[in-house]
Amino acid sequence: MYLGGSFTAVRPPGAAPGTSEVARSYLAAFDASSGELVDFDHRLDRRVSGLYVSPDGNRLYVGGDFLSVDGVSRRKAAVFSTATGQLTSWKVGFNGPVRAFHEIGSTVYAGGGFSTVKGVARTGVAAISTDGQLQAWAPQLDGKVRAITSVPDGSRVVIGGPFSSVNGQARQSIASLDASTAQLRPWAATHPSCSYVSSLSRVGDTIYGGAVGKGSGCYEGTFAADPMTGIERWRETCRGATEAVAVVGSYLYKGSHAHDCSTAGGFPEDYESRDTYNLLSVSLSNGGLGDWLPGMQGSGVGPLAMATDGRQLFVGGTFSGINGQGQQGFARFTAGPDLTLPGRPIAPKVASVKTATVSVRWTAVTDRDDGTLTYRLFRDGGRTPIHEQSASSRPWDRPVLQFEDTDLAPGSTHTYQVQAVAQDNVGPKSGVATVTVTGTDKGYASRVLADLPTLYWRLDESSGSTATDAAGSNHGTLSGGATRSSPGALSESGDRAVQLDGRSGRVLAPQRFNNPRRYSVEGWFKTDTRAGGKLIGFGSSTSNSGSYDRHVYMTNSGQLVFGTHPGSPSTISTPAAYNDNRWHHLVATQGVDGMRLYVDGVVRASNATTDAQNYLGYWRIGGDNLSGWPSAPSSSYVRATMDEFAVFGYALTAEQVIRHFNGS
Ligand SMILES: [Ca+2]
Ligand SMILES: [Ca+2]
The missing domain is CATH 2.40.128.630 (Lipocalin)
Structure with a gap:
């Protein structure tokens, strides 16, 4: 393994700078398996910026800014024998740095930032025989060459670099040239x-x-x-x-x-x-x-x-x-072997809102060189997992995973831990979560919270402009024509909702979310509007968004449309209209199974779209841009009463949706 660069010393891995250093002048060689420094020690006087070994493995071409090797003149390029490690007699002087070499047969093509080779005009690229004779091959370039390769039969050379014309023709930064005549070939x-x-x-x-x-x-x-x-x-x-x-x-x-x-x-x-x-x-x-x-x-x-x-x-x-x-x-x-461990998951979130059942949810972790991890869920400190599942994750895309543990004794208390496994590496176990199993089914808010919303605005406040997040700290802000204290959607006493005026009223989440692709939005609405409008949305701006999708809007005739934008609008619509001035429960989900639109606990429309537009955005209820969307209504803001808005970092299942609806 040959190494060139700006260095003047090398040291073993783990050694602190300045310790265990061995002098090397811009060029060194190591055993490719053990990493041991090899006795290949030549004195170059300036840095190396290009290395190339001939296809037969016999010659090491070195290019750079140097002028001499071991006190012998070698202007910007030199060739070493890989068998002996000795400098060869190949001596071709360039007047500017050489960055790339490529050998075909008995010709080596050299690229870089030079304008003469052996005193003869050659701009950026030249052909030299392996015995050091400059060839007549001379394409006309207006810039430099950074990289050279060839076609499989060796009949053409492909060059890349900061140039814009070759042989008088426009060729921006890449060109294919006949290896014998230097004439342009198709690219x-x-x-x-x-x-x-x-x-x-x-x-x-x-x-x-x-x-x-x-x-x-x-x-x-x-x-x-x-x-x-x-x-x-x-x-x-x-x-x-x-x-x-x-x-x-x-x-x-x-x-x-x-x-x-x-x-x-x-x-x-x-x-x-x-x-x-x-x-x-x-x-x-x-x-x-x-x-x-x-x-x-x-x-x-x-x-x-x-x-x-x-x-x-x-x-x-x-x-x-x-x-x-x-x-x-x-x-x-x-x-191999696999060196990086999966991360340690944070303790799972556990809740018991359904008789004899515990819901366990956790956020996926990542591993620097593994994209799919298997999760093991342990109960009560047991050594054998009660559940395993695999999921893919990236640092910027970590799904929420879930498991329902059923048939548990009401009143009993249990602990849960999760760990991730990749290849042969077992990641550390999470912290412990503890829960007591309920003997009775709980009400609406408990059911929503048990499913770990990213944000949950109950909208029960009687004054002020804050929509308190019952699940955390993503408190929303009311703005425009949004008024408080309308009677709420739920049967429980004291439930209140927010009324939006259909012109400027909305409630906006403060936190930006990165390109959600597995998510659910949930809320209740009541309207008799004939002008439609956006009920729930995701947009790039806190005002009128430039990027906007993952929204549910009502058409002028009262149908609901759920849309995402993976390059073009992907929408699903309800057959029925819902502008009947009654409360309706709305859930829109997207995940690995595609998009689902539920109204009043039932799937009303679905498709297989798993992607949306990639941007950082804000969740909101009420209006935002709707320009360009199918069946867009007259009004981009909806005139409606809205209640119990929630966002989840995963697609709720049909069972979860009906459980929420039945809890109302
Ligand atoms: Ca790994
Ligand atoms: Ca409410």
Whole structure:
């Protein structure tokens, strides 16, 4: 394993900076299995920024800013014998840094930021024979080359880098060239002028690459393309420069500072104020984000280099740690054993509101390199789980899981603990939750609370503008034409509700939620409006939202529509109208089974849509934007009395919905 960079010393893993250091001048070699430093010690006078081993394994090409090796002149490029470790006689001077090499037959193509090679004009890329003779091959570029690969039969060279024209034709940051004549060959995919291709890797009949953007909103993801046509098979568009890629197994690994992967099924910008994920993987088949998400510390960019021996992944960059452990500049990831444990779940939430039954709910945890975890639920300190279930989770998408423990003795007390398991690693057990089993079925609010709402506004206050959260601290705020103290939906005395005027009245949750994809919204409404309006919604803004879906609105004729926006509106509607001035119970759920819309305890409409629009938003009752939605009503704000609003972080089951409804 050869390593090049800006370093002047290396030290073993775990050693503190300045200790156990061995001098190495910008270039070093290690045993790829043991990590032991190898006796390959050459004195370069400036940094190394490109390394390449010939396909036959005999030659190590080194490029960079250096001018000499072991006191001998080598301007920006040098070749070493891998068998002896000695500098070879190959001597080709460049007037600017060399970043990339690619050998085809007896020709090596070199790319970088130079404009002459051996004193002859060559901009960004040149062809040199393996015995050091400059070839006539000379494409005309207007920029630099960062990466080089070739098509499977070696007849074409594909170059990537910050350039915009080749041979007088517009070619933005990627081009395919005849390996003999330097004439342009087809490359169908285009790249925006604000980004450039930083890395290329061909595996089999696919060329993979990554891009760096030069401004906000620019393409900075990865792609897979047909080598001969340049037609892309997929393009992954996470934001945050991709500096390096490597293919191992069925994933493309990328070193980047990804800060918004909402378009790749991942996290949106500003997710929990966390800036970046530096180490990610995407599926070779479709570019979808993988489960491998190690932590990297100490660097805002990169990793800057990735390499593989087909089984292990080697990562280089300016980082100081990996997964919270000291690891400066270089790290190795192996196929096994599984090193990271699942996290420790917080103690489950337990409640008993139904005779002889306990509801147990817990929030999924994550594991840095496993996306699907199995959960074991233990009762009363037992060694054998009473229940097991698997679920997928990501740091930005952790579902709430649940289990109903039935046939328990009323009055008995039980404890519950949960733990997560991944591959061979058993995570730590959660704290203990204790509950006493009820002998009688409890009322509406107890039933709702037992199902662990994310927020629950009873709307019973008689004054002020706060909608107190009975489940926690997501207290809502009434605004516009929202008035208090209307008689409530429930039969219990003292229940009150909020009246919305249909023009500006609404109640807004203060907390932003990240791209809910498994959730339920619940509430009661009473209206005789003929102008429709939004009853419950999710939107990106605290005023008129730019992104808005996961909403239930009433059409002018009184039908209810539940809609999400996974690229385009996906809606389900009730056949019946509900603007009859009676109280109705409304629940809308989305989860792995799709979307469901319940009215008065019964499913009235459903579909299989599991996705929605990816953004950070606020839950609300009352109006918000409805522009562009099917059968949109005259009014985006509903004139209605609303009560007992709740949001859950998972899809309520039909049994839970009817239990709530029957508790009213
Ligand atoms: Ca693991
Ligand atoms: Ca109420």
